[in-house]
Amino acid sequence: MSTEAPFISMEQVSYAYAGSAAVVRSIDWTVPTGEFHSLIGRSGCGKTTLLKLAAGLLHPSSGVVRLQGDVVDAPSRHVGFVFQTPSLLEWLTVLDNVLLPVSLRGGVTPDDRNLAMELLELVGIGAHADRYPQHLSGGQQSRAALARALVTSPPALLMDEPFAALDAITREELQDDLLRLTKLRNSTVLFITHDIAEAVYLSDRVAVMEHGSMSYTTAIDLAGRRDGETRYAPSFSATCRQIRSAMSTPLPETA
């Protein structure tokens, strides 16, 4: 394992579901350690497939996905995955849901419990640790799912539109929580969304995906710390507009 290698790298990665055209076409992409990258695109553009390829849940039809230089051929425990829906187990309490990754790897120690409780406090639902997920609001469930992804302290997080189903205000709160936690742990993140503002707010780099390939990428420089004001800064809107216009550009036929 070489430490200089980018955390996630994809080389000429393509993927086609059996019997259909490629949904991911020759993607080259690297996420350096500690960076937060977002992929945006319309539904069906192949972004979820790309994320599953990065996770090792799918194997590329051609090309190679590497994590810290090693070829990915199965899900890695260095990677946490946050799904579109919270996907909490309704027969476990919130605390036990957060501890699931630990309990599947063996015993849960008191230290694990403390860490899980700490994470629940960090995402603001410490008071609900002993409740069952279906008693929580959608936002609280998403927070629990985030805590679950973080409990094994994975150096990288893959996130598939985790906040898409939430109301705008809850989403902003969760975005701030996420930024805080990932900066705290220097996590590498690949984040998928269809919300341009969300991508710009969170990321060091944003890529637009259309018809299975990256059509546009840009580094985001919002000058310093992101906070509530950032979303209303002129540079923020300008960046969003720039990405939006990149998305409307019709693509040449690639098929």
Next chain:
Amino acid sequence: MMRTRLLSIALFLALIVIWEFGTRLSGVSALVIPAPSAVLVVLWNGLTQGFLWPHIWVTGVETLLGFALGCLIGFVVGIVLGESDRLRRIVWPYILASQVVPKLALGPIFIIWFGFGMTSTVIITALICFFPLLENTLSGTQLATPEKRDLFRMLGATRLQTLFQLKIPTGLPVIMAGVRVAIVLALVGAVVGEFIGGSEGLGASIIAAQGMMDTTLMFALFIVITMMGLAFYQLTILLEKWLLRGRNKGTTL
């Protein structure tokens, strides 16, 4: 809620009263329809003098043994078939065929194989309980969403962990619905099994009462069987509530 319950009880009492006076006033023979008061007397005597208890015991044991055996096998086979698509495609037609055969029609054969008495009845009962459990276990364990399966893959869960910590808990409500169906069928299976091959038990007692043209006793036995069925059903509801505790309580905040 309370009002509905009271109305329900009132309906029951009204039907009993109509039945009582109907049989008295119409002069229909007690051989055809006995008055509820006469049935209650027979039932009371049967319970206090004790001649009903051995039969209740036998039928209860047969029901529960057959139920437990059928549920266990149905559950295990359901799990195995759920885990192997190939095996399921190979054996499913035969399992289906075995269920289309009216199981009570197999009674006489079982009597030849296993003799009169408890064994035959338990096996018939088990056969009846097997299918609802098999089918509900099979479909219940497939209910875990693709995202949750991916979650378990991401977490590096083994096949057994995925089965016991995801698929079975996900399917539990559906599996328990199968258990509720099975317990009701089990009692029917045990009683009818005794019709065919029993010398003891409530079903055998019905046949004996028929031989003596004792309609009143038959009605008393119906009541006992109904009460047993309700009691067993309530037990499965309690079991279900205990197994599914914490789920589906209340709504989201």
